[in-house]
Amino acid sequence: MSALRIVQMERGWLSKESITEVAEYLRIPEIAAMEVATFYNMYDLSPVGKYKITVCTNISCMLRDADVIVDHLQEKLGIGFNEVSADGKFCLKEGECMGCCGGAPLLHINNAHMHEFLTPEKVDEILKELP
Template sequence: MLSEQAVNEINREIDKYPTEQKQAALMATLSIAQREVGHLSKEVMDWVAGFLNVPPIRVREVATFYSMYDLEPVGKRKICVCTNISCMLRGSDEVIQHIEKRLGIKVGETTPDGGITLTEVECLGACADAPMMQIGDDYLENLTPDRIDAILDQLETTNA
């Protein structure tokens, strides 16, 4: 299911915990699996459950709770716009509208070329610099229309 490299990485995560607590590596294992195969299908989640020896429902509970896990295929890059209270009060609705118009997609959709998926997420802990969004490992804060355009220009260039 996963490459030897990914399995080794998961084993290093498991080694951080006592032998009888290897299920503690569940979130890290899901992240590694998702990075490797793109999204967490039922098949992937079942593999994770078997590998960590936890009930499949436990894996599903975690995978469906956190917005960082994708249960369906997504684009090469995922734009996660926070729409929680601080971001909402500082213009996240306008951020979403601006990105939707620019990309020609709605929240939850992917651009026709499969390059970018737009999602809405709960608070990402960067409220002081709202409104904000996350792309990959980057937090992009204090968003304005011009700043969003500059970010999307760069994203489209690197996706090309």
């Protein structure tokens, strides 16, 4: 998993060729590396924007208005899930449970920065802080 993460950080996403290279380097069957890359939603199998915004849409977040956050982001960024903005700056992803249900609704930016207790206004502040 770490090797896939490193390659993704270096290249921005995991192409089939990248996954094959990781498998060869680790001396494991290519299918084993592919299974990991396709199972976990932290891996991107297509190009993403500079900022990948992943919104949790599981039950706890949805009960606390994650759908409002999703609608706001889609309108604000002009993209839907799995799309990249025309300027290449943003990509919007739907995420599985992020293990912080008490802070719902929440999102991750680039699988690293978590933001909790979201409102449309807080989302606007977060977006303004991104260079």
